[in-house]
Amino acid sequence: MRLLKTVLAITMIAAMPSAFAVDTVPAPAANVTASSDAAAAVPTAPLFLKPVFLRGVLGDQNVQVNIRPKEQVDEGLEGEYFIFGRSLKILLAGEMEGTTLFMEESENGTDISGQWDGKLNGDTLTGSWMSADGTVTKPFSLTVIPAETLQPVSHKKVSATAKK
DSSP states (O other): OOHHHHHHHHHHTTTTTTOOOOOTSSOOOOOOOOOOHHTTSSSGGGGGGGGGEEEEETTTEEEEEEEEEOGGGOOOOOEEEEEEOOOEEEEEEEEEEEEEEEEEEEOOOOOOOOOOOEEEHHHHHHEEEEETTOOOEEEEEEEEGGGGGOOOOOOOHHHHHHOO
């Protein structure tokens, strides 16, 4: 434990801007690797450090989910989703801890209407959605849409097409 604290202290000092660096502190040994605990301390999966679009299913409904970091990245994630064929956008807010996602949704922007709990595995997010009152649960499976293949989709256009 003492060795880990020493390595972390040396690493933190070595990472300081040069104006604050202390010349007498030795550099960390070349064979020292970062602790897995330090990697686990990253609050948001790297995938969600920028806006991400995902498509998949919530229960038996096709959905598109947009997730992005909040303006202050350390405050978590936000976004929205829609069900294809419906015009309502449902707001999302929550956080990512390692590969685990926790988000609440709001249909009206004020009251919580549901909760998303999922796990990220590569570019796939799977888990369970639960209604605010806990009476309805649905599985979800979402896959990241690569930015280069993303084409604008208007849920209103899809809805209008579905009505024809």
